[in-house]
Amino acid sequence: MSRRFKFLLIMISLCLSLTITGCGLQDLLGKNKSKTATKKAENQTIIAVSLNEDDPNKLLISKGIEDFAKKENAKVIYMEKKSGADPLKGAKILIYQGGDSSILQKSQKEEIPILALTQLPSGVKPEGIITPDQEKAGALMAQTLVSKVSEGLVVILQGDPNESGSQERLAGNKAVLSKYPKIAVHTIASTPGSESLTRTGLVEFLQKNPETVQGILAHTEKLALQASEVLKQLDKKISLVGGQVSLASIERMSSGTQMGDIDTSPYLQGVNAYQWAQKIIKKQPLEVNDSITSEQGEIPAKIIAVKAVTPENISIIQNSYTKTIKSAEQDKKAKEQEDKKEKSSGQASEGKDKEEAGKEGEAKNEGKSEEKGSSAIPAEAKKVTERIKTETNREYLDAQGKVIGTEKTVNEQVKTVPSEMIKQQAEQSQVKAKDGGDEAKDKEGDKKE
Template identity: 45%
Template sequence: MKRILLIVFALFLSLTLTGCSLQDLLGNKKQKSQSSSQSQQKAVIAVALNEQDPNKDLILRGIEDMAQKENIEVKMISPGTSGGQQSGSSSGGQSSQGGSSGGASESKGSQGQSSQGQSSGGSNSQDSSSQLKGAKILIYQGGNPELLQSVQKDKIPVVALNALPAGVKPAGIILPDPQKAGELMAEPVLSKVSEGQVVVLQGDPSDSATQKTLAATKQTLSKNPKITVQAIASPAGSEAVARQGFVDLLQKNPGKIQAVIAQTEKLAALATEVLKSQQLEKKVLLVGGQANQQSLQRMAGGTQVADIDTSPYIQGVNAFQWAQKIVNKETLDISESVTGDQGEVPAKIVPVKSVTPENLAVVQKSYAKAAETAAKTSGQSQKDQGSSSSGSKDQKGQSSDTQGGTQGQDQKKGSAQGQSQSGGTSSGGNVPQGATKVTEKVQTIITRDYLDSQGKVLGTEKSTSEQNRTIPSEMLKQETQQKSQQDQGQKGQQGQEGAKSDKKS
């Protein structure tokens, strides 16, 4: 008995000297277990974008903004100097990009891990597999083809952007409306050219979307029988073939070619170069199919007459929403399907609009402002991750993640309670008896303001998207318990206040 008392006395003495209590030890252990549990539950979405896309920053911004609202981690995978991949990850929707030009760069994620592109040697397939570790889904627009092999091996679903990847059947694809884009590219030519030849510089002919765009362009131009159409295809990575074909047509048909329609920015830039070399930039009309800052500058300079706004930010938003639904095993809002070498793929079509001299100033300022905001966000994200190398700052990052997860749960809770009240349930937020399934609708409203140099609003556009989600039963139980605890706490507080007022009286 004396020995037991001595051991207990020694334990309390040790705790007293170290300045901590048994409750502190148990509290720290509980806090660590909660933090570990939350980090394990956080969903991770991997993103691989095409470095050649002039609007990739705006697409990424759309993904990150949605991920931040949903407290989902975005793991950005970008090509290194040797065609390999570098990755960076962060929580709350912010992502870091590795692989800057001019050498291999190091990218640190939110967990303090870093990966560095190798200029020689190494196994790309092994690198790709390690970069996808923990990812529930991949949003793929371009990158190392071996990344897709790792996806198949690890059975990770893919959401494709703009084009179907070779050798893989994605769970869905997000792409600008190819039919409408083809019609809009033909309309300015139809209104300005009475007769002559029109050259269409087509993208990858193996892609069904570019085929549909070309068909729509030809059909629209066929309204004028005096216009003949000559298409030049450019398989992926062989734009030089299209360039030479365009030069040959100009030389064989002097004065007969009246307009050029380029489906992508790379082809539009190529056409501009050729026309300038032949001193035809003011004589031959040029219409682009992928609006960006460079093409809009050409329009302002008079070397391009029209373009197509493909809404890159909205593409990113829709890609994230579909990725989230696939991870949660929810129904997709399918508007169409695309046929690839692996069969039919569900498609979400993003609306497009024409850019003309009449709305050029508004669209140009919108793209410039969006690009500037995206650049600031990317710079701040890299700065934040660079400052998280020390142990104490890593702990702050984990604390921030925990707060972000709590905020995300609070947002979902508020949305679920709001729908329950509108559906006629009790104001207490309790689940009605007999309910076996609960769904919620989340509506996202995006407002785009077009400003002049003084900050005056010239125009406003709004786009709305909805997603339906099923609330897990565990979350409902947790909400009910929290609501009950809050009600009990409020009643207790009111009772204490009443007792105090009685004493005063």
Template identity: 60%
Template sequence: MAKKMRTLVTICGLCLCLCLSLTVSGCGLQALLGNKNKTSSASKGKAVTVAVSLNQDDPNKLLITKGIDDLAKKEDVQVKYIDPSEVDNDSALKGAKVLIYQGGNANLLKSAEASKVPVLALNQVPAGVKLVGIVTPDQEKAGELMAESLVSKVPEGQVIILQNDASETGSQELLAGNKSVLSKYPKITVQIIASSSGSESTAKQSLSDLLQKNPGKVQGILAHTEKLSAIANDVLKQFQLDKKVILIGGQASIPSLERIASGTQTSAVDTSPYLQGVNAFQWAQKILNNESLDVSDSITSEQGEIPAKLIQVKAVTPDNLAVIQKSYVKTMQSAEQDQKQQSTKASSQGKDQGASKDQGDSKNQNKQGASSGSDQAQNKSGNVPAGVEKVTERIKTETTRDYLDAQGKVIGTEKTTNEQVKTLPPDMLKQQTDQSDQESKDSSKDQGGQSSKDQSSGQ
């Protein structure tokens, strides 16, 4: 019996020590059972940030943004767009778990490497950085489509290729696609004018010189980017050759589609910018979740083989122009509408903060009015409390505006809030309230709103 008692005392003592230990160390039962549930709950409620740095000169930047934002909203993932003017790159990447990089401040890549933030390239391979992958249009196929559109119109003569950046991988693949088709036509001679970002004026001068030195010989121009296409169009107009020399673009955009419609450009290549944004976000999310990428292609660069997601491209000609142009315009309008909503929301938040003091006073007045049953009875009957010299009335309205397409589908919604403050004489309020009570004894909330409207007109 004594042995059993000693055993019981020992067990109780161990339990007491264990409880004291948990209390002192701040641990609980959850710590003993493990942190599995706690970790899952934390990661489920945690907002993950995807940092995005886009090329500000890309004419389809807004369409790429639309693709990223649409999926981010569905997945409830926070996206941070980094402005190129941000010099503090460490602060710009704060909280970021992955960086989608198309262009912008190159120092951002060094900060990402130092912070061990994975970099996913978009459209082009940045120099001097290790990438986890790249999402890009099939540039070589785009180059082939450009050349095929040209040779269908011009089987011989001199052709000028306006190359964007000879050192960039995507530009090299575009040129390779051009040459693979043009090399099959021995009667076509090729002249290449290479330029780098920011030196498009040099390309414009070089193109002008070639046209002057070879009058009547240049039959076609292949321009790799929208900016180069616009430059070529300006030069051809200057020499009155816009209807004689065929212009083929490598990057479809709303301006290039308009030129095709007007007949000053023969064709372009649809690189699906919206799908670029969609696929870039999908891969970024896989990187966040430590999932394997659905890799089917790769791109060879100075860093070696990079896993690649190639976006399919297609030629834009007068035959399919209407469909593609409609798609670009509708997506652009929807993206612009999203930006307007964000601006309106930010503006409304600023106004709400500015009016927070007045709103607080209004709430206090409502609380004071509801503090006694007799006061409530007076308010309901329309009687003004004794000693009141003026009455302040606040009217807040919210307007929701839906934007519909031709089929009646909502493609955008805009909300605006308006708040008005009016001051009324107590005698006028009492007179109008008594008149309303005489017309109907069972006054309702709607009649009260109509009375407010009458007060406004009377004022």
């Protein structure tokens, strides 16, 4: 045997070995990859989040939560009112800012800890709260206003008067305004669902005091927008300061219809909410820098610093908010596409399983049909007679394809078949049916493995 021939044999053997090993390795890697993905999904910490739909910066809050959740393989589920599935299924904690309040009772019933965000929910005792410095925000609002207004009437459009954050913000407003003896304060409270009454109350007060009202402090973006619309409607030049900056309020400031606002750092609220949520889940100590008294007792708090938005820093704030919101929108779109892809993949996998199950069922049914079709031959039968009837129909057509005549013939043939042959055929059919059933079972077993 020549050296060249030996070399070729060695190379062929080596290639075959690599091919076989490679196939097995790829299969192994594929299975391991699938197992890793499954294990990763099983180990995910699920955090339920319910945000206030009226918050103009909820996208920034969710951005702060999502950015850190990605780093730690945590899954964030947002509460939806119309969702038919169990919203808290698998959740380790609920971050609650607003939304459907029934989710709070459900969370308590299922012993899922609650972390409050921005404001304290009523009727439950959360493990803690992440909130902007409400009193400081109120003080900064008033300081912005008194830089231009030092006398006359100031209208405060307060948020929910029963909410502790709103009370603190009002206290901050009055602490500053009280230092100006020539300023009188009129407060219009806005309870949830009574925004139209608040607007009407503002219109009536401005009409009764057409010359004396010099400034308006609006605690929320919703109230600031209403005030701006009323001033435009009545053609009033009154200084307006908001308490919750957003891209919309930044536009009003740029156009000169609003003189100031407050940056409550919504992104940082989201970041800190996520960090505290993880600490609560892991039963780790919280980085508490304050506490808030509620009807349920003292609640540990993390206070987020706030800052005034003025004409001097508006461009910086605008750039920061615009950039972060754009990034948040891109992340949201990517997440929706990923969820859609996962759902589609799951449906495809389910369809494939059903198809395989259907094929197995067909194989079993086929075996049963064959078994059923072969009837038993009586033991005393000595011969079997078969009658085969053939029917033939003929049509005679002309050149145009028109039928000009028909003919029908029937042929009947009778033959005798030995009973041993029929029995042999029946036995073969039974064996075939059994083999088909065993094959289906083997496939099912392989699938389970």
